Amino acid sequence: MKIATKVFLPSDTIRKLDALSQRSGRGKSEIARAAIESYLSPDSAEAAEATLTRRLDRLSRQLDRLERDLTISTEATAMFIRTWLKVTPAMSAAEDRAATTKGQERYAAFVERLARRISEGRLLRGEVLVEVASDET
Structure with missing residues (x-):
């Protein structure tokens, strides 16, 4: 009515x-x-708030994982560079020119392989985790 x-x-x-x-x-x-x-209707407001809260929680967890991964990557890179600088002897000028040329070639090859792996969806992190998990069993 x-x-x-x-x-x-x-x-x-x-x-x-x-x-x-x-x-x-x-x-x-x-x-x-x-x-x-x-x-x-109080339910609609509460439901919307609950949905929003769940989404925000999920985004927060994703950001936490990204921050953790970035911290690990940054620390690993810094440790590698420090170790490399400690153990690599200084070069003469002639050796430096040859090393620079070779380094440029290797860097170009590295970037090409990196682009290929990323475009194929193959990530080293996943391969390492699988290897570690299989070694532990």
Whole structure:
């Protein structure tokens, strides 16, 4: 059973209601009823908050994992560079030129292999974890 009622709304709200009614092809009463029910229903607000909280928690966990992975990568790279600098002897000027040329060739090959692995979806991290897991069993 429907009961007619009279409400007083600001003119801008009426314009928005009229526009939505025309765009959606629904009656103003139907739109107003849905809006009022949504406003009066505490479950919808709580459900929306719970959904948002779950999403934020998931994003927070993902960011934590990314931060951990970045920290590990940065530390591993820094440790490698420090060790390499400690154990690599200085070179003469002639050796330095030859090493620079060879280094540029090797770097280009490295970048090419890296791009290929990434485009194929093969990550060394996954391979290492599989190897470690199989060694532990």
